Amino acid sequence: xxxxxxxxxxxxxxxxxxxxxxxxxxxxxxxxxxxxxxxxxxxxxxxxxxxxxxxxxxxxxxxxxxxxxxxxxxxxxxxxxxxxxxxxxxxxxxxxxxxxxxxxxxxxxxxx
Amino acid sequence: xxxxxxxxxxxxxxxxxxxxxxxxxxxxxxxxxxxxxxxxxxxxxxxxxxxxxxxxxxxxxxxxxxxxxxxxxxxxxxxxxxxxxxxxxxxxxxxxxxxxxxxxxxxxxxxxxxx
Numbered sequence: 158x159x160x161x162x163x164x165x166x167x168x169x170x171x172x173x174x175x176x177x178x179x180x181x182x183x184x185x186x187x188x189x190x191x192x193x194x195x196x197x198x199x200x201x202x203x204x205x206x207x208x209x210x211x212x213x214x215x216x217x218x219x220x221x222x223x224x225x226x227x228x229x230x231x232x233x234x235x236x237x238x239x240x241x242x243x244x245x246x247x248x249x250x251x252x253x254x255x256x257x258x259x260x261x262x263x264x265x266x267x268x269x
Numbered sequence: 270x271x272x273x274x275x276x277x278x279x280x281x282x283x284x285x286x287x288x289x290x291x292x293x294x295x296x297x298x299x300x301x302x303x304x305x306x307x308x309x310x311x312x313x314x315x316x317x318x319x320x321x322x323x324x325x326x327x328x329x330x331x332x333x334x335x336x337x338x339x340x341x342x343x344x345x346x347x348x349x350x351x352x353x354x355x356x357x358x359x360x361x362x363x364x365x366x367x368x369x370x371x372x373x374x375x376x377x378x379x380x381x382x383x384x
Binding site for chain 1: 273304309310311312313314317327359361371372373375376377378
């Protein structure tokens with residue numbers, strides 16, 4: 158079965174620290190990859206997405222993610238986090254059916 | 270901007286009640302989805318619809334049904350609410366096709382408590 162794994166369930170950082178959230182997927186063939194973010198009290202919104210082309214994808218608010226096909230990974234990175242990045246982050250993947258499967262989410266807390 | 274609205278932000282119902290959760294999108298999207306979000310479990314797909322009157326079961330359809338009579342509206346129905354259906358329910362919509370436009374737009378969620 159298709160699945161998405163997020164390795165870090167809870168991450169606590171201080172402001173200005175670097176962030177990397179892991180995401181692995183188990184799809185064969187073409188895959189579409191997404192990172193969504195849910196700020197406290199707000200609805201899910203798209204951070205970035207990958208369909209094809211450059212495996213390094215840049216998103217909003219300084220986030221980026223790298224698609225590594227050989228590792229089935231799509232890790233999210235930010236070089237310097239801010240208190241306002243405190244949120245829950247979801248990785249999602251879809252294959253030929255275009256129905257995304259979501260990971261379990263990573264809760265990020267950034268201390269000022 | 271795409272707007273997905275859900276009828277209630279918070280809802281409290283009693284065990285055995287029939288519950289209707291409504292979702293409306295204003296961008297003429299063909300696809301609509303219902304998820305439930307639980308801590309540590311992420312988003313799990315309950316049902317989706319790719320057209321009016323069309324529906325497909327997701328990963329956890331038991332205890333739920335859906336209705337899509339109009340393109341912009343997708344309803345989730347709990348025929349007889351139970352306490353294990355206490356959760357956050359998220360609606361999403363998405364246009365057909367593939368490419369850069371292919372992303373889901375989410376509503377604000379309905380937090381349902383069944384007592």
